[in-house]
Amino acid sequence: MQVFKFGGASVKDAAGVKNLAQIVQNHAKDKELLIVVSAMGKITNKLEELTWAFVRGDENTHQLFEDIKAFHFNIINELFEDHKNPVYNDVANTFVEIEWLLEEEASDSPDYLYDQIVSIGELVSTRIVAAYLNQVGCFSIWTDARGYIKTDNTYREANVLWDKTEQEIQKHLPSFLEQGIVVTQGFIGGTSENFTSTLGREGSDYSAAIFCACLNAESMTIWKDVPGVLNADPKWFDETEKIAQLSYHDAIELTYYGATVIHPKTIKPIQNKGIPLYVRSFIQPEAEGTAITTTQTPLPIPSFIFKVNQVLISIFPKDFSFIIEENLSHIFDVLHRNRVKVNTMLNSAISFSVSVDNDEQKIKQLIADLSESFKVKYNSGLELVTIRYYNQQTIDRVTVNKDVLLEVKSRHTCQMVMKDKA
Ligand SMILES: Nc1ncnc2c1ncn2[C@@H]1O[C@H](COP(=O)(O)OP(=O)(O)O)[C@@H](O)[C@H]1O
Ligand SMILES: N[C@@H](CC(=O)OP(=O)(O)O)C(=O)O
Numbered sequence: 001m002q003v004f005k006f007g008g009a010s011v012k013d014a015a016g017v018k019n020l021a022q023i024v025q026n027h028a029k030d031k032e033l034l035i036v037v038s039a040m041g042k043i044t045n046k047l048e049e050l051t052w053a054f055v056r057g058d059e060n061t062h063q064l065f066e067d068i069k070a071f072h073f074n075i076i077n078e079l080f081e082d083h084k085n086p087v088y089n090d091v092a093n094t095f096v097e098i099e100w101l102l103e104e105e106a107s108d109s110p111d112y113l114y115d116q117i118v119s120i121g122e123l124v125s126t127r128i129v130a131a132y133l134n135q136v137g138c139f140s141i142w143t144d145a146r147g148y149i150k151t152d153n154t155y156r157e158a159n160v161l162w163d164k165t166e167q168e169i170q171k172h173l174p175s176f177l178e179q180g181i182v183v184t185q186g187f188i189g190g191t192s193e194n195f196t197s198t199l200g201r202e203g204s205d206y207s208a209a210i211f212c213a214c215l216n217a218e219s220m221t222i223w224k225d226v227p228g229v230l231n232a233d234p235k236w237f238d239e240t241e242k243i244a245q246l247s248y249h250d251a252i253e254l255t256y257y258g259a260t261v262i263h264p265k266t267i268k269p270i271q272n273k274g275i276p277l278y279v280r281s282f283i284q285p286e287a288e289g290t291a292i293t294t295t296q297t298p299l300p301i302p303s304f305i306f307k308v309n310q311v312l313i314s315i316f317p318k319d320f321s322f323i324i325e326e327n328l329s330h331i332f333d334v335l336h337r338n339r340v341k342v343n344t345m346l347n348s349a350i351s352f353s354v355s356v357d358n359d360e361q362k363i364k365q366l367i368a369d370l371s372e373s374f375k376v377k378y379n380s381g382l383e384l385v386t387i388r389y390y391n392q393q394t395i396d397r398v399t400v401n402k403d404v405l406l407e408v409k410s411r412h413t414c415q416m417v418m419k420d421k422a
Pocket of ligand 2: 006007008009038039044045121186187200201202203204205
């Protein structure tokens with residue numbers, strides 16, 4: 001059996017759903033298929049906006065919710081002429097669950113509320129996709145991922161309980177797959193108390209990898225708006241090249257450093273099972289894309305990863321002692337407690353510097369916590385460039401008119417935190 005993952009860009013409108021159905025029809029003839037689908041277009045961002053408006057008690061909360069409903073019903077109207085199609089009711093009922101929640105006071109923890117509200121995006125998109133596949137004669141079974149991907153209750157970044165998840169998936173899904181195409185949600189899971197959890201933004205790739213690993217799938221394919229994994233994000237770089245073959249190792253490194261084409265947690269579960277991962281274009285579905293496998297061949301060309309909106313935080317012991325293990329352990333504890341991920345770091349005798357994403361609320365709290373024990377300086381509005389398989393020419397290419405504030409090099413990877421020259 002195979003696992004396909006369709007992200008938000010592939011189902012951003014009615015034409016996207018039709019295109020998805022065409023791809024599925026072309027592949028489901030002789031192989032069992034499970035498809036993992038994300039929320040449509042940028043709906044997760046809209047649902048985040050709705051959650052924060054609700055938590056703050058903003059006046060526009062109701063209007064934001066109505067806009068989200070209207071967006072989906074416009075797509076449904078375009079796809080299903082027959083208004084008696086069960087999809088109309090199924091989607092309306094899914095929205096009712098949130099309506100009830102929005103009518104109450106926002107007294108639960110914001111992270112818990114976030115997961116209950118934001119997960120609606122995937123629950124609705126999969127209803128639409130499953131119903132459309134049935135309409136075009138591809139028998140599909142809508143399946144609630146919350147019953148299979150079992151997690152702890154770290155809302156917004158839940159950890160998968162692998163044994164329980166594997167048990168549930170292996171118990172029920174093989175018989176569903178014999179009957180038709182299984183359509184399920186990316187990004188969401190369920191806690192042992194049956195509350196909804198989410199796996200972190202852009203976590204649908206990871207969901208697909210979990211299903212893949214637990215079902216020992218033959219392969220996993222993620223369908224994207226790019227021809228495959230490129231040597232840089234085409235949004236930032238004009239001349240990009242497709243990488244036809246990529247090792248799991250290089251894929252992990254690239255995604256860890258921020259190549260957003262694949263969620264970083266995706267590769268490990270499928271690498272452990274030796275399952276190939278294909279990244280292909282939903283715009284040109286017949287083209288080959290990138291194959292991520294056990295190949296030992298290193299990347300044929302240097303790859304560039306850009307992260308903007310970085311904050312470089314430099315931490316000094318208040319007594320001007322050296323940065324020793326005890327200080328580092330304390331610093332990492334504070335970073336961990338504030339759920340801040342370090343993008344790159346460097347230490348010297350008397351300071352320790354980290355570059356992190358500028359999530360305003362988190363960084364404010366982080367700096368306050370660090371300042372209790374250390375002297376802290378920070379610089380925002382920076383860029384982090386990572387070059388895998390770098391050479392001097394590639395470094396020169398990205399540092400034109402830039403001041404480099406921090407540089408970290410290993411044998412294959414060079415990272416630079418920089419800003420525009422004044
Ligand atoms: N190395 C890379 N190769 C290809 N695409 C990349 C790379 N790095 C970043 N991207 C970006 O990833 C995007 C696709 O991922 P994403 O938008 O998350 O898709 P979806 O949400 O549909 O799953 C591309 O449009 C591209 O801008
Ligand atoms: N919808 C979620 C999960 C996800 O992975 O989406 P996408 O596949 O569109 O990146 C998000 O936007 O974070």
